[in-house]
Amino acid sequence: MRLHITVHKGKLDKIPSLNTDNTTNEFCKSMSKCKNLICSKCYANRLLAFRKSLKEKLEVNSEIMSTRILKQNEIPIFNNLYVRFNSFGELINRIHLQNILLICINNPRTTFTLWSKRANLIKELPSKPNNLILIYSNPIINPVSTKIPKGYDKIFNVYTKAFIKENNININCLKSCMNCLKCYTFNNIKQINEVIR
Numbered sequence: 733m734r735l736h737i738t739v740h741k742g743k744l745d746k747i748p749s750l751n752t753d754n755t756t757n758e759f760c761k762s763m764s765k766c767k768n769l770i771c772s773k774c775y776a777n778r779l780l781a782f783r784k785s786l787k788e789k790l791e792v793n794s795e796i797m798s799t800r801i802l803k804q805n806e807i808p809i810f811n812n813l814y815v816r817f818n819s820f821g822e823l824i825n826r827i828h829l830q831n832i833l834l835i836c837i838n839n840p841r842t843t844f845t846l847w848s849k850r851a852n853l854i855k856e857l858p859s860k861p862n863n864l865i866l867i868y869s870n871p872i873i874n875p876v877s878t879k880i881p882k883g884y885d886k887i888f889n890v891y892t893k894a895f896i897k898e899n900n901i902n903i904n905c906l907k908s909c910m911n912c913l914k915c916y917t918f919n920n921i922k923q924i925n926e927v928i929r
Contacts, residue, residue: 737749750808750835841863870889896927
C-alpha cells in the first residue's frame, strides 16, 4: 500500500498535501459535535461525502500513518518546495506524528507545514526538523485569545464577517496559498486570519 498524495486546484494549487480521513478520526468526530468550534463546519466532511474514491484513499493513509512506523521505501519523496500536512484530517496519534517527522527528515529540500489542533501531542515533541512549520489550527470561531501554544510556530484563526467588522480584524489569508506563503515560510508573521467558509 502506498500513501496517497492529494493534488489540489483552487487555493492550494501547486501545493500537494498528505492527509488522513477525518470521518474515522475519533478526535475529529468528537470536535465536530461542538457547535461553537470550526470543526462543526468541517469542509472535509462535506467534500468526502461525495468524493468516495478520495475518502477510500484517505482511509488507507490513516491506517498506514497511525498504526506503524513507515519503512524507508514507504516514505514519499517530494520534488516540491512546499507540502502541507492535514489539509483534510488531523493528527490521529503519536505514531502519525512520528511518521510526519520521518517524511520531513527524508525530504530536507522541502518545507512542510502541519496544521493541528492537537496541542497535547505537539508539546511532547523533544525537537522538530528544521523544514517543518507547526501551525496551531485554532478550533474557536472568532477567538479573542490568539496565544500560540507551546511547540507551535504560528496560529491560524477563523472569523465571521460580522466579527471582523465589529472588531477590525486584519484578514491576511489570501485566495492563493502559493502567492501568499505566509503559512509556508519561516517569517515574522505568527498569526494568520481567515474569513470563515
